[in-house]
Amino acid sequence: MINLVWLVPLFPLLGFLINGIGRNFLPKSIVGLIGCLAVLLSFGVSAGIFYELSESSATSYHQPLFSWINAGNLSIAFAFQVDHLSSLMMLVVTGVGFLIHIYSIGYMHNDKGYAKFFSYLNLFIFFMLLLVLGSNYVVMFIGWEGVGLCSYLLIGFWYKNDSYSSAARKAFVMNRIGDLGFLIAVFLIFRYFGSVEFGDVFAKAALMPAGAPVLVLITLLLFVGATGKSAQIPLFTWLPDAMAGPTPVSALIHAATMVTAGIYMIARSNILFTLSPVTMDVVAIIGLATAILAATIAITQTDIKKVLAYSTVSQLGYMFLGLGVGAYTGAFFHVITHAFFKALLFLGAGSVIHAMSNEQDLRLMGGLRKKLPVTFFTMLAGTIAISGIPPFSGFFSKDEILAHVYEHNKIFWIIGVIGAMLTSFYMFRMVYLTFYGKFRGTHEQEHHLHESPPSMTIPLIVLAVLSVVGGVIGIPEVLGGHHWLAGYLAPVFAMSTAKGTALALEHSTEYLLMAVSVGGAIIAAVIAYVKYVAKRHVPASDHAERGILARISYNKYYIDEIYNAVVTKPLDFLSGFFYKIIDKAAIDGIVNGLGKATSLAGRGLRLLQAGNIGFYLFMMVAGIIALLLYGFYKI
Amino acid sequence: METVTQTIQGVPLNHYILLSAIIFSIGVMGVLIRRNAIVIFMSVELMLNAVNLLLTAFSAYWGDASGQVFVFFIMALAAAEVAVGLAIIVMIYRNTNSTDVNVLNRLKW
Numbered sequence: 001m002i003n004l005v006w007l008v009p010l011f012p013l014l015g016f017l018i019n020g021i022g023r024n025f026l027p028k029s030i031v032g033l034i035g036c037l038a039v040l041l042s043f044g045v046s047a048g049i050f051y052e053l054s055e056s057s058a059t060s061y062h063q064p065l066f067s068w069i070n071a072g073n074l075s076i077a078f079a080f081q082v083d084h085l086s087s088l089m090m091l092v093v094t095g096v097g098f099l100i101h102i103y104s105i106g107y108m109h110n111d112k113g114y115a116k117f118f119s120y121l122n123l124f125i126f127f128m129l130l131l132v133l134g135s136n137y138v139v140m141f142i143g144w145e146g147v148g149l150c151s152y153l154l155i156g157f158w159y160k161n162d163s164y165s166s167a168a169r170k171a172f173v174m175n176r177i178g179d180l181g182f183l184i185a186v187f188l189i190f191r192y193f194g195s196v197e198f199g200d201v202f203a204k205a206a207l208m209p210a211g212a213p214v215l216v217l218i219t220l221l222l223f224v225g226a227t228g229k230s231a232q233i234p235l236f237t238w239l240p241d242a243m244a245g246p247t248p249v250s251a252l253i254h255a256a257t258m259v260t261a262g263i264y265m266i267a268r269s270n271i272l273f274t275l276s277p278v279t280m281d282v283v284a285i286i287g288l289a290t291a292i293l294a295a296t297i298a299i300t301q302t303d304i305k306k307v308l309a310y311s312t313v314s315q316l317g318y319m320f321l322g323l324g325v326g327a328y329t330g331a332f333f334h335v336i337t338h339a340f341f342k343a344l345l346f347l348g349a350g351s352v353i354h355a356m357s358n359e360q361d362l363r364l365m366g367g368l369r370k371k372l373p374v375t376f377f378t379m380l381a382g383t384i385a386i387s388g389i390p391p392f393s394g395f396f397s398k399d400e401i402l403a404h405v406y407e408h409n410k411i412f413w414i415i416g417v418i419g420a421m422l423t424s425f426y427m428f429r430m431v432y433l434t435f436y437g438k439f440r441g442t443h444e445q446e447h448h449l450h451e452s453p454p455s456m457t458i459p460l461i462v463l464a465v466l467s468v469v470g471g472v473i474g475i476p477e478v479l480g481g482h483h484w485l486a487g488y489l490a491p492v493f494a495m496s497t498a499k500g501t502a503l504a505l506e507h508s509t510e511y512l513l514m515a516v517s518v519g520g521a522i523i524a525a526v527i528a529y530v531k532y533v534a535k536r537h538v539p540a541s542d543h544a545e546r547g548i549l550a551r552i553s554y555n556k557y558y559i560d561e562i563y564n565a566v567v568t569k570p571l572d573f574l575s576g577f578f579y580k581i582i583d584k585a586a587i588d589g590i591v592n593g594l595g596k597a598t599s600l601a602g603r604g605l606r607l608l609q610a611g612n613i614g615f616y617l618f619m620m621v622a623g624i625i626a627l628l629l630y631g632f633y634k635i
Numbered sequence: 636m637e638t639v640t641q642t643i644q645g646v647p648l649n650h651y652i653l654l655s656a657i658i659f660s661i662g663v664m665g666v667l668i669r670r671n672a673i674v675i676f677m678s679v680e681l682m683l684n685a686v687n688l689l690l691t692a693f694s695a696y697w698g699d700a701s702g703q704v705f706v707f708f709i710m711a712l713a714a715a716e717v718a719v720g721l722a723i724i725v726m727i728y729r730n731t732n733s734t735d736v737n738v739l740n741r742l743k744w
Contacts, residue, residue, distance in 0.1 A: 613736045618667055 001048040002061050005080050008045050008090060009129040011038040015122035023115035032105040035118035039101050039125055043094035050087045059083055059491035062135055062199070069138070076196060081135030085332070085492040089132045089264055092336055096256035096343050097125045099459035103347050104248040106455035107354060111246075117157060121252065124150035128257040132264065136196040137186045140265065144182065144229065147258045148175040154253070155245040164244035171238040178228015178235055182265075185221035188214070202271045206495045210275045219272050219279035223286075226262030230316050232290045237560055240309040247350030250305060254312045255343035260335045263319045267492075270328050274496040284324025284405075288412055288419075291317030293557065295422035299429065300554040302539050303360045304349045307430045311386065312342055314423060318401055321416060326500050327404035328493045329486045333474045334397035336485075340470045341385040341394055344463035348379035351452040351460065352434060356445055362433040363538055364445075369435040371449040374457045376435045378464035383431050385467040387424035387521045390514075393470030399514055400476065406513055407505060417517050424521035428528035436533045478510045643695040651692035659685035672724045672734040676717065683713050 015038025019031050026034075053061070060083040068078040101121060108117050127150055131143025149172075156168025186196060192214050193201045208215060226232070231239035239259065243250055253259060266273055266283070273279055291314045298310035315338050322331030353360055355372055369376045385392035388399065398420060406413040439446050451457065475481025490497070505513075531537050540546065546554060555561075658681055665678025687706045694702025728734050 613739055614667065614670070621663060621667060 001045070001052045002056075002082060003063060004045055005049060005061075005063055005082050005133065006065060008042045008049075008094070009126050009133065011041040011045075012122040012126040012129065014038060016119045016126060019115050019119035019122065023119060026115055028109070028114050031115040031118050035122055036098065036101045036105070038122050039094055039098040042125070042129065043091070043098050046087065046090040046094050049082060050091055053082065053084065053087050054488070060199075064135075073194070074190070076136060076138050078139060079135040079197075080133040080139075081198060082133070083492055084488050085264075085267060086132050088332075088336065088488070090129065092339050093125065093128050093132060093256050096339050096463070097121075097128075097252060099462055100248050100252045100256070100343060100347070103251075103350070103456050103459040104246075106453045107248055107350055108246060113157065117154075117246070120150055120153050120157070121248070124154065124252060124257060128261070131261055135198055137189060137198070137201075138196050140268075141182065141186060144225070144261060144265075145179065147261060148172065148179065148229070151175070151242065151253055151258055154249040155242045157245050157249065161244070167238075167241040167244040171242050174235050174238040175228045178225045181221040181224025181228070183225075185218050185225065188218050188221065192218075198268065202269075202495060205272050205275060208275060210499070211277055212275065215272055216276040216278050219269070219276045220282065222265065222269060222272070223279060223283055226266055226320075227286065228262075229265075230259050230262030230320070231313050232262075232286050232317065232320060233293065236290060236294065236313050237556075237563065239313055240306055240556075243303070243305040243309050247305070247346060247353060250309070251343045251346035251350070254309070254346060256339045259312060259316055260319075260339070263316070263323065263331055263335050266320075266323050267328050267332050270493055271495040271499075273323070274326065274499050280324050280326065282324075283320050284408070284412065287317045287320025287322075287324055288415055289317070290314070291321060291419045292415060292422075293317075295419050295426065296553050297556045298426040299422060300539070300550055301426075302362050304352065304362055304365070304430060304434065305346070305360055307362070307426060308342070308345055308349055311345075311423065311427065312338075314419065315342070315386070318398060318416070318419070321405060321412070322401035325401075325404045325408040325412075326496070327401055328496060329474075329483075329489050330397060330400035330404055332489065333400060333485055334394075336473070337385065337393040337397045337467070337470045340463055341382040341392075341467040344378060344382040344460060344467050345386065347456070347460055347463065348375050348382060351375040351456055352379075354452050354456070355449050356441060357448055359441060359445060362430065363541070364441045365434045365439075366437040366441075366538075367435070367439040368449065372435075372451050374451055374460060378457075378460040379435075380431060381464040382467050383427045385470075387427055387525060388420055388517060389424075389521050389525075390518060391471065393467055395518070396471035396474050396476070399517060400474065402517055403476075403505060403510060403513055406509075413513075417520055420517050421520040421524040424524035425528050428525040429532055432528060432532040433538070437536055440538065476510070478507050640695045640698075643692060648692060648696055651688060655685045655689040655692075658682075658688065670735045670737050672727065672736050675736065676720055676724070680713060680717075683709055 015034050018034050019026065022031075060081065062079060062081050064077045064079040066078050067075070069076040101118070104117065104121065108114055111117060124147060127143045127146025129143070131140055131147060134140040134143060152168045152172040155171050156165045158164050159168075189201055190196050193204050195201060195204075205215065228235045239254075242253060245253075273283070294310045294313035294317060298307050298314065301307045301310060315334070319331045319334050319338070322328075322334060351372065352365065352368060352375060355368070355375070356365065359365070381392065385394040388395045390396075402413060402416050402420070405416050439449075472481075472484075474483050474485040476483050552558070662678045662680075662682030662685060665681065666675050669675055669678065687709055690702045690706050690709075694700060694706075724734055727739065731738055
């Protein structure tokens with residue numbers, strides 16, 4: 001089975017081709033079937049590979065497909081690497097991806113670009129699988145760029161709307177900024193290690209001393225790439241705007257694919273990062289800052305998808321925090337559980353939006369609990385999971401990260417717990433505003449309210465189950481488990497583990513940490529309940545006066561405006577300068593001037609050729625005299 | 636009896652050069668200034684003869700006959716040229732009723 005790994009990305013690619021070519025004549029039922037089947041088959045193969053890998057004693061399998069780039073001493077094979085990390089990631093991508101495909105059948109049913117949508121989705125999965133499976137940085141980079149392209153296509157799916165298109169463009173451009181960092185890092189890796197294959201690079205890097213400047217530089221640049229793809233400070237503003245795409249796209253981008261690419265890449269390159277303590281600190285600080293910043297923005301947002309988007313940014317911050325303190329397993333654990341509950345929450349939000357006839361404003365919802373029971377219960381499960389309340393999955397992964405953070409730096413831990421409380425608060429706020437109280441929308445909407453079709457609710461239920469029980473793969477020892485995930489991933493992080501120190505907290509301390517974070521989450525949930533259910537508070541309208549803190553948070557710290565003033569405006573000015581002065585005036589002037597001078601000179605010289613023989617003769621004699629004089633004085 | 640060579644040598648070389656330059660200049664001025672094609676032709680002949688004179692003088696002073704051979708070539712050439720040139724001028728006259736070179740400004744295409 002494991003040597004069939006090339007089938008995994010092949011199926012979605014075929015799905016993309018079939019649906020893409022046949023988009024104008026294939027019936028919708030066939031399109032949906034092909035789209036889902038492609039991912040399902042990939043999932044089947046992935047599951048087989050996963051099973052075979054966990055049974056076998058080998059920890060890594062390398063499958064070269066063909067020699068790709070050969071120039072001088074540069075030799076890059078198009079090869080896949082299957083190990084414990086990529087096999088798990090494959091399962092998550094295809095598994096959650098499959099559920100999102102199923103959901104899309106219902107959600108996109110009335111859309112004109114139905115087949116186009118499915119072909120893009122398949123392409124997205126294809127590139128994500130390339131990213132995951134690539135055995136060297138270059139193949140990974142293809143996938144990396146590919147998901148960037150697909151995110152552009154999908155965010156701007158409703159391209160006729162200008163603001164949607166510009167959101168897509170923003171995502172694309174911001175990702176390119178990060179990609180530059182990644183690309184330079186890859187060049188540096190080749191320069192210093194003579195290879196871009198993961199195996200070679202890591203083996204050579206492991207022999208280098210910790211803190212080697214080369215490693216620090218490479219890892220910092222890799223991290224720049226990760227901040228772009230995984231929406232961290234300062235490149236996170238594209239992610240909330242990416243909500244312009246259809247909801248399944250948001251779910252796919254946010255949960256299982258693109259945004260986790262940065263975490264996956266760092267987890268994959270863990271040894272490089274472990275050996276660069278400076279970068280680790282940078283990663284941790286950026287992660288923590290992003291987690292808090294996004295969480296404080298999320299608490300005042302009124303668009304249901306925006307709340308979730310900032311929540312994703314915040315959760316990604318936690319994952320980077322985990323990576324930064326060396327908790328690679330914990331961070332990856334959170335990737336998996338987050339894929340479950342964030343996909344669930346987005347799909348749930350999509351279901352609400354579907355029922356509300358495309359209304360996304362929390363202030364106009366309320367009381368949907370009775371009308372949308374399945375959506376309500378599944379979203380509640382997702383909310384509890386993301387808030388880190390046991391025994392739901394989010395608790396285990398977040399707690400593992402926080403435990404490592406505690407050991408690393410107590411202040412980080414305190415900030416992290418505050419972030420967790422904020423998470424719990426804004427998530428429950430969203431649930432309460434959506435599902436509790438009285439309905440605040442129009443009559444027409446109220447009349448229309450209906451539960452979504454089975455193609456949408458079944459993925460919700462499956463994801464809800466996963467969100468609830470997903471934590472079992474990583475129950476820590478202190479709670480009587482043996483942390484299967486840590487054991488499974490141990491070979492991947494072996495080199496890093498050898499350099500670092502294992503988590504050595506007293507069990508009593510661990511209990512205490514859990515109690516604090518769980519207690520905080522519950523308190524935050526209760527505060528949200530009191531405010532939004534008991535006191536029936538509804539967020540003020542856009543134009544209402546707000547307190548200074550609320551205003552800053554509601555306006556997202558004015559970061560977009562700051563970027564606009566600091567980056568966009570000067571760039572626009574510079575472009576204008578180059579266009580008007582340099583290009584139009586200088587360069588065009590020179591080019592046109594040459595042309596004009598030639599034609600003027602021609603016009604002038606033409607007059608000399610009057611055909612007058614006397615003049616010709618005179619010129620001839622004058623010329624001869626001039627030549628003679630020249631010769632005379634020269635010699 | 637004095638030979639031709641000795642007669643020629645009887646006059647200083649500078650005089651020949653001066654005379655030749657004067658005749659040549661007259662020829663040039665004639666070509667540049669006059670408008671009648673036939674006079675221009677004659678001026679050309681003047682220039683040729685100025686050169687012939689020089690060639691003969693140098694040849695005599697140098698004691699080498701090849702200069703005088705050149706003079707015969709030039710004379711033959713001038714005769715041929717006059718034969719062709721006069722024919723052209725006659726044709727021009729027939730077409731335009733004039734031998735004024737300023738009328739002939741058709742060379743510009």
